[in-house]
Amino acid sequence: MGQCHIRKLILSGNQAKLNxxxxxxxxxxxxxxxxxxxEGQNPQQGxxxxxxxxxxxxxxxxxxxxxxxxxxxxxxQEHYPEMIKSIYVINTPRIGLSLVSLLLxxxxxxxxxxxxxxxxxxxEWQAEILKIIKPxxxxxxxxxxxxxxxx
Numbered sequence: 001m002g003q004c005h006i007r008k009l010i011l012s013g014n015q016a017k018l019n020x021x022x023x024x025x026x027x028x029x030x031x032x033x034x035x036x037x038x039e040g041q042n043p044q045q046g047x048x049x050x051x052x053x054x055x056x057x058x059x060x061x062x063x064x065x066x067x068x069x070x071x072x073x074x075x076x077q078e079h080y081p082e083m084i085k086s087i088y089v090i091n092t093p094r095i096g097l098s099l100v101s102l103l104l105x106x107x108x109x110x111x112x113x114x115x116x117x118x119x120x121x122x123x124e125w126q127a128e129i130l131k132i133i134k135p136x137x138x139x140x141x142x143x144x145x146x147x148x149x150x151x
Contacts, residue, residue, distance in 0.1 A: 010062075010065060046085060048084060050089045084114060088128070090142075129142055
């Protein structure tokens with residue numbers, strides 16, 4: 001997430017493409033669930049890990065960028081609410097952690113329970129993620145051993 005240049009996309013007139021990309025990622029997540037079902041697994045929900053390394057207040061939180069975040073939340077809330085087990089936001093700058101602390105109490109209780117935000121202490125967030133995801137199911141950048149397959 002931190003490496004995505006949302007502001008540049010919006011200012012260049014690509015907000016519609018970005019909205020389509022959000023929907024595409026949501027559908028990809030759904031497709032992964034269906035693929036797992038075909039392999040005999042019984043996926044009920046997924047875990048989202050959002051890496052905020054490189055996040056910039058001016059780049060990601062300009063007034064024209066906020067609707068993108070609202071779109072992300074709306075798409076998942078309205079179309080995929082049962083698909084998300086938890087959301088881990090890692091490598092979050094201090095200001096982001098402060099915003100989470102301020103805004104999270106206003107979220108519906110069922111959504112508050114899904115959301116976990118961590119700073120740059122890799123040992124802290126990695127330990128929490130490894131409690132719910134086996135290392136062989138997690139990419140190395142998050143502390144696992146699994147190499148990603150192409151979709």
